[in-house]
Amino acid sequence: MLIRILAIMTMLNVSAMTAVWAEQTPAPKNARLYIIWPPDGAVIKGGKLWVRMGLRNAGVAPKGVEMANVGHHHLLLDTDLPPLDEEIPSDRNHLHFGGGQTEARLEDLSPGEHTIQLLLGDDNHVPHDPPIYSNKITITVPPY
Amino acid sequence: MVRQIIASLVAIMIFPLIVTAGDTSAPKSAYLYIGWPNDGEVIRSGHPFRVWFGLRNMGVAPKGVDRHAAGHHHLLIDTPLPPFDEEIPSDRNHIHFGAGQTETMLELPPGKHTLQLLMGDAEHLPHNPPIYSKQITITVK
Numbered sequence: 001m002l003i004r005i006l007a008i009m010t011m012l013n014v015s016a017m018t019a020v021w022a023e024q025t026p027a028p029k030n031a032r033l034y035i036i037w038p039p040d041g042a043v044i045k046g047g048k049l050w051v052r053m054g055l056r057n058a059g060v061a062p063k064g065v066e067m068a069n070v071g072h073h074h075l076l077l078d079t080d081l082p083p084l085d086e087e088i089p090s091d092r093n094h095l096h097f098g099g100g101q102t103e104a105r106l107e108d109l110s111p112g113e114h115t116i117q118l119l120l121g122d123d124n125h126v127p128h129d130p131p132i133y134s135n136k137i138t139i140t141v142p143p144y
Numbered sequence: 145m146v147r148q149i150i151a152s153l154v155a156i157m158i159f160p161l162i163v164t165a166g167d168t169s170a171p172k173s174a175y176l177y178i179g180w181p182n183d184g185e186v187i188r189s190g191h192p193f194r195v196w197f198g199l200r201n202m203g204v205a206p207k208g209v210d211r212h213a214a215g216h217h218h219l220l221i222d223t224p225l226p227p228f229d230e231e232i233p234s235d236r237n238h239i240h241f242g243a244g245q246t247e248t249m250l251e252l253p254p255g256k257h258t259l260q261l262l263m264g265d266a267e268h269l270p271h272n273p274p275i276y277s278k279q280i281t282i283t284v285k
């Protein structure tokens with residue numbers, strides 16, 4: 001009896017976990033996310049730039065659009081990748097481009113080094129499974 | 145009477161100039177451009193090359209997705225801009241990117257070719273005002 005209860009509890013647990021995983025949108029096959037510009041190591045005078053966001057073998061769709069093989073860009077500024085199985089935070093280090101934008105304007109970057117990385121989110125701002133993210137690059141803003 | 149006829153003739157002549165695009169409005173600041181290749185680029189024959197679609201102050205949305213300030217890319221190859229008040233043709237000179245793609249690979253026969261981008265709305269109609277890039281010329285040899 002006890003074993004049966006344990007077995008049922010285990011099954012429930014497993015199915016609950018599976019359900020959580022199943023909520024993540026499958027990644028488009030061979031999708032590749034990358035930063036077209038700036039290149040790693042770029043020196044950005046004045047701390048203002050357009051970041052051109054590149055995506056291969058997948059499409060861009062605004063937030064809330066549930067379709068296969070699409071997502072929208074998130075730019076991670078001076079931060080590591082967030083947990084990849086939950087909604088991407090929205091703050092000054094995690095910029096959302098829910099309008100389907102493919103370029104990001106950054107302004108007022110302080111002098112010093114900054115890191116930029118891209119992470120694709122699905123219609124609910126959750127990374128795909130497996131997650132699609134770019135290399136992390138470092139740019140330098142010289143003293144004004 | 146004659147004056148009325150002339151007036152209506154003038155109206156008929158002017159009216160088509162007013163109907164220049166679809167109903168979907170686009171931000172005046174929207175800027176569409178070809179990120180690569182550059183105008184005048186020479187490309188080696190027999191080698192597919194990548195075309196980058198650059199878009200500022202506007203977003204990308206797949207076909208059928210009706211969103212403010214968004215649309216999908218169309219690449220015009222060796223053809224001038226189509227009429228702005230009709231659906232963008234879909235043929236070998238007008239390539240649709242209805243899945244929200246923001247770049248593509250192309251292979252063209254040797255010779256001079258023109259490339260230009262034009263945004264289309266959910267129904268493949270250009271926006272109002274129409275958003276299109278400069279036309280560039282490349283040489284494949």
